Amino acid sequence: xxxxxxxxxxxxxxxxxxxxxxxxxxxxxxxxxxxxxxxxxxxxxxxxxxxxxxxxxxxxxxxxxxxxxxxxxxxxxxxxxxxxxxxxxxxxxxxxxxxxxxxxxxxxxxxxxxxxxxxxxxxxxxxxxxxxxxxxxxxxxxxxxxxxxxxxxxxxxxxxxxxxxxxxxxxxxxxxxxxxxxxxxxxxxxxxxxxxxxxxxxxxxxxxxxxxxxxxxxxxxxxxxxxxxxxxxxxxxxxxxxxxxxxxxxxxxxxxxxxxxxxxxxxxxxxxxxxxxxxxxxxxxxxxxxxxxx
Numbered sequence: 001x002x003x004x005x006x007x008x009x010x011x012x013x014x015x016x017x018x019x020x021x022x023x024x025x026x027x028x029x030x031x032x033x034x035x036x037x038x039x040x041x042x043x044x045x046x047x048x049x050x051x052x053x054x055x056x057x058x059x060x061x062x063x064x065x066x067x068x069x070x071x072x073x074x075x076x077x078x079x080x081x082x083x084x085x086x087x088x089x090x091x092x093x094x095x096x097x098x099x100x101x102x103x104x105x106x107x108x109x110x111x112x113x114x115x116x117x118x119x120x121x122x123x124x125x126x127x128x129x130x131x132x133x134x135x136x137x138x139x140x141x142x143x144x145x146x147x148x149x150x151x152x153x154x155x156x157x158x159x160x161x162x163x164x165x166x167x168x169x170x171x172x173x174x175x176x177x178x179x180x181x182x183x184x185x186x187x188x189x190x191x192x193x194x195x196x197x198x199x200x201x202x203x204x205x206x207x208x209x210x211x212x213x214x215x216x217x218x219x220x221x222x223x224x225x226x227x228x229x230x231x232x233x234x235x236x237x238x239x240x241x242x243x244x245x246x247x248x249x250x251x252x253x254x255x256x257x258x259x260x261x262x263x264x265x266x267x268x269x270x271x272x273x274x275x276x277x278x279x280x281x282x283x284x285x286x287x288x289x290x291x292x293x294x
Contacts, residue, residue: 002026003148004056006049006072006079007093008034010230012062014126015092015119018152028052053082058148060117062092065238066099073103073114085111090145092117092133094173094239097163097246100136104162115141115162117149118169122216123230129153136165167246174243176212177236178260180277183213184284184292191290198223217278218292225294227278234273237264 003023005016013034019025026044028051029035035045046052049072053059059079061069069091073080079089089107091100095116104114115137125131133149133156135142142158149156159165186209190200201223205214221229240261247254263283270286271279281292 001148002055002057004028004046004052004059004079005062006052006059007062007068008038009062009064010123011119011126012092014123015060015062015131015152017127018129019148022151023148026052026056049077049079050082053079053087056083056087058088058090058145059083060090060092064093064235066091066093066095066103069093069095070099070103074106080107080110080112083110083112087112088141088145089114090117090135090149091115091166092119094118094169094235095166096242097136097166097170100166101163113137113141115145116165117145118165119153120169120172121155124216124220126152130155132157134159134165134168136160136162136167138162170239170243170246173236173239174257174260177240177264178256179211180213180217180280181260181263183209183211183218184280187218187292188284188288188290191292192288197292221278222281222293227281227293228276229278231277232273233264233268233271233275233277233279236277237261237268237273240264 001023003019004026006028008016008027008029016027021042026046027038028046028049038045061072063069072078089112100116107114115135117133117135119131119133121131131153133153136159146156159168187197187200191197201214201218204210217229221227244254244257244261267280267283270283285292
């Protein structure tokens with residue numbers, strides 16, 4: 001099968017690497033520096049979108065936002081102009097489900113299908129083949145794309161109709177943010193109480209308060225001193241804002257989400273939009289006088 005992959009940043013590169021040698025893979029990224037390492041056997045590096053699109057049966061996109069996806073698909077020299085009828089675009093971006101549904105309608109005239117297939121689990125999960133992939137689309141589309149997605153991960157879920165994958169991903173990331181902020185609040189309290197941060201995390205991880213922050217974020221990125229989770233405050237702000245927008249659409253108050261978002265905005269104000277989400281630990285240290293990092 002001929003497969004195209006557009007967007008080989010931290011996450012996209014980890015996902016695309018799982019396909020090398022298993023499909024006829026063509027990659028492209030607007031940042032040409034990212035393409036250097038893909039000059040290898042079993043991979044074609046496209047010089048433009050046209051070259052990638054021609055002949056591809058399925059094209060994966062993994063980009064910062066739905067706006068970039070829309071530009072890649074519909075813009076001047078976009079892939080919808082070159083893909084053959086019957087081709088499928090699978091958007092792995094953490095995108096806006098409203099834009100996804102609109103985009104799908106716009107390309108139907110070209111007989112090109114689009115589904116959403118966002119992921120959760122970080123670059124580590126992608127590299128190890130355990131990342132969760134949430135697919136929004138019809139049963140037929142799911143069965144078609146599953147053959148390729150199984151090469152990336154064994155953890156694939158048909159979330160529902162088009163847009164469902166993106167909606168769940170946004171909800172998941174908002175919940176991740178809520179849990180993260182709550183966890184750092186409690187760990188800061190325990191450190192001030194005299195408990196060693198590593199001990200607090202270890203015990204909570206064995207107890208009912210365990211979550212992604214105690215399982216991955218703190219042990220791998222904070223207590224290790226690495227402070228690099230590979231996910232920026234800007235990306236989290238984008239996802240949590242879109243999730244709150246969905247809540248607003250349904251007249252939901254989203255109280256905890258709003259509080260977590262406000263704490264994220266404080267992190268951004270202090271460390272910037274380019275900061276890694278690990279900067280939340282630094283925010284709590286500065287605001288609570290609790291030393292969490294080594």
